Amino acid sequence: KRLSRQEDVPRILYYVQRSKEHHWCCAEVTFYCSDQLLCNQWVQALQRRLDLQGVRPKNLLVFINPFGGKQLGKHIYDKKVAPLFQLASITTEVIVTEHANHARDHLAEVDLRIYDGIVCVGGDGMFSEVIHGLICQTQKIAGIDQNDPNSKLVACSLRIGIIPAGSTDCICYATVGVNDPVTSALHIIVGDSQPMDVSSVHHNNTFLKYSVSLLGYGFYGDVLKDSENNRWMGPSRYDFSGFKTFLSHQCYEGTVLYLPATETLGNPRDESRCTAGCYVCQYSGKLLDLSNNKQELKHVEEDWKVVKGKFLAINAANMSCACSKSPMGLSPAAHLADGTIDLILVRKCSRFNFLRHLIRHTNKDDQFDLAFVEVYRVKQFIFTPKYSEEDNIDIRDIGKNLFGQFCSDHPACGCSQVNSNWNCDGEIIEHAAVEVRYVLFCCLELSG
Ligand SMILES: CCCCCCCCCCCCC/C=C/[C@@H](O)[C@H](COP(=O)(O)O)NC(=O)CCCCCCCCCCCCCCC
């Protein structure tokens, strides 16, 4: 580098620089050259090198949810992300969604062959829409019936990038390590990728939804249900509803059947943390494939376990679910792409004990080291509520006050006769009885 002279041609080279705690930023260096021809040769040579990499996207389809989080999605994209895409010569088709499921329905039909990836600007709910659209189209083309819980789904070939602009943003946080739009945009530009587990949720052999982060019944289901009435509060609706739900202290009775993931590496209480190139994910994927093939060949009986009881929360974490509220997440040792789900059962306990459990999500203490909390690494589970769903509809009509409809035989036991609902990546599933299994992994255009 030498000092510029008046006649020198300045050229700016932009590059990615790592900064504090998983943050990336765009830095630049200016070169001066007095020979225009030599300068152009340098630029072309660098461009050819970049083109050869192949993983960098050239054409992206972008969905922006203008109402996610603090309603800043459009602003964040225009101000922080679009200029970076332009610098990286990425062409984009941008769709600002006009209603819920706009992105999902568009993706289920549109010809995706012209895109190198999809970008969603929003929260986990928006990511869920995109993934539903992509998976549905992929299965339709492959002729696979999503309603059959035993169908082997075909993985999607397109990658999805997330620009965080939602309320929890745990999918972004758990994959990148931080919820920063510039960091995510740079991961997309350099073509990073991270495979990710997807589970399917069925009810009576009918497909309901796919889940990638949290599938939660009881506490997180009730928080979500209540928070939907307070969307105007933005992200703090979860704290408000969390507080209300904590006070109501509802527990729900039912039976959980689960199939332990015995063939994979690691367990939910080990010290491993899933990061880019995670060896647990690489080996567990292979081991699971081998064991599934063996079971298909030999028709091996699988060893289902049963847990019955009254639960404050039943949480199925496909990934750590780390977010700003809980930097280590609901299940700190969960893996992004190991083909398993961490099933956390919080049995009925006192408010004080439940608060102890919750607070441990915010510090380094072990939230599972409590007598009323169990955690299992599973491939599949089934939940059956004690009270039939048909009866529940009648009870719901009567109305549920803040403290719920208590158990008729024990008014003081705090157990609700009304079922809770499932929180599936921030979307409500009305059915209480569900069957959940790992179904495939898809690729994110990001990595930690
Ligand atoms: C006393 C403090 C306790 C703090 C406990 C924090 C536990 C946080 C675990 C968060 C797991 C999040 C899993 C992510 C789910 C998301 O997919 C999903 C959708 O995200 P999106 O809106 O971006 O689309 N988000 C959610 O379902 C939100 C769940 C948020 C739950 C917050 C609960 C706050 C609880 C506050 C209890 C306060 C008790 C105070 C008593 C004095």
Ligand SMILES: Nc1ncnc2c1ncn2[C@@H]1O[C@H](COP(=O)(O)OP(=O)(O)O)[C@@H](O)[C@H]1O
């Ligand atoms: N234009 C729109 N109007 C209303 N709802 C929308 C729109 N676009 C997407 N949605 C829905 O908004 C919900 C929440 O989106 P999300 O981006 O996850 O924000 P948040 O993190 O605040 O929940 C999703 O269920 C999504 O389907």
Ligand SMILES: [Ca+2]
């Ligand atoms: Ca997993």
